[in-house]
Amino acid sequence: MTISKLGYIELNSCGALVRASELCDKARGLSPGELRLGGELCVSGYEYLGEDFETSLIKNLQAALKPGALLGFTHFNGAFNEFILLSHEKIIYKQSKFKLFTPNNEQDKFSAGIVEDIKLFEVGGVKIGVLICFELRFLELWERLKGADIVLIPALWGAKRGEDFKVLSQALALQNRCYVVACSDRDLKFGCVYAPNGEANFECEFDPNLASKFKTSLGIVD
Structure with missing residues (x-):
């Protein structure tokens, strides 16, 4: 599987059922090689709609995705706020939120994941890491993702x-x-793809060599 393009998905409808349908429509439009990120709890928000709803959502999204297209977002998985990266065939990766945001009483809604789950994984030789919302504020978690080619940040x-x-x-x-x-x-309501040189884009082609080019331009040698 080859990743060639990066972007995000913003939903504009209201209500979990309608948002689920909108997400499926947008998943259907993704091209092979495209990786798109949805937000944290982008379909249901903090409302848990049950295991059957979550299972159906994932199956419908997989049916909508073309071979080679990828979609990531977070959802309820029992007691956890879980990130999943989907292909048309399977859940490629999953990771539960470790740092819960107590001002929103997330500790009353979710169990915390474990820090060891914040790690790099590979898709087609591309190293990917995930930080879920509040986790972005912790520099020690940035360190766990050193060497990533791509970091995904689904947020609410x-x-x-x-x-x-x-x-x-x-x-x-x-x-x-x-x-x-x-x-x-x-x-x-915000989405962006930042390149290794800090350039901001709505979407962009993925160049696995851009980070090395940027380091060379700064005179940085690992």
């Missing part, structure tokens, strides 16, 4: 702190010299 970020989300996402791209795909789809 507060609009009043929107500038923090943008600055931190761009800074992560520059510090770790990787692509960062950031998407917040509720409250703060």
Whole structure:
């Protein structure tokens, strides 16, 4: 499987059932080689609609995806706020949120994942890492993703702190010299793909050599 293009998905409808349908429609439009990121809990928000709903959502999304297209977002998986990366065949990767945001009482809604799950995984030789929303604020978690080619940040970020989300996402791209795909789809409505040189895009082609080119331009040698 080859990743050739990066982007995000923003949903504009209201209500979980309608948003689920909109997400499926957008998944259907993804091309082979395209990786798109949805937001944290982008379909249901904090409302748990049951295991059957979540299972059907995943099956419908897989049916909608073309071979070679990838879609990531977070959803309820029992007691966990879980990120999944889907292909048309399977769940390629999953990771539960470790740092819960207590001002929103997330500790009453979810169990926390474990820090060891924040790690790199590979898709077609591309190294990918995930930070879920509030986890973006912790530099020690950035360190766990050193060497990533792509970091995905699905978020449900507060609009009043929107500038923090943008600055931190761009800074992560520059510090770790990787692509960062950031998407917040509720409250703060913002998405962006930051290249390893900090350049911001709505979507962009994935160049696995761009980080090395950027380091060379700065005189940085690993």
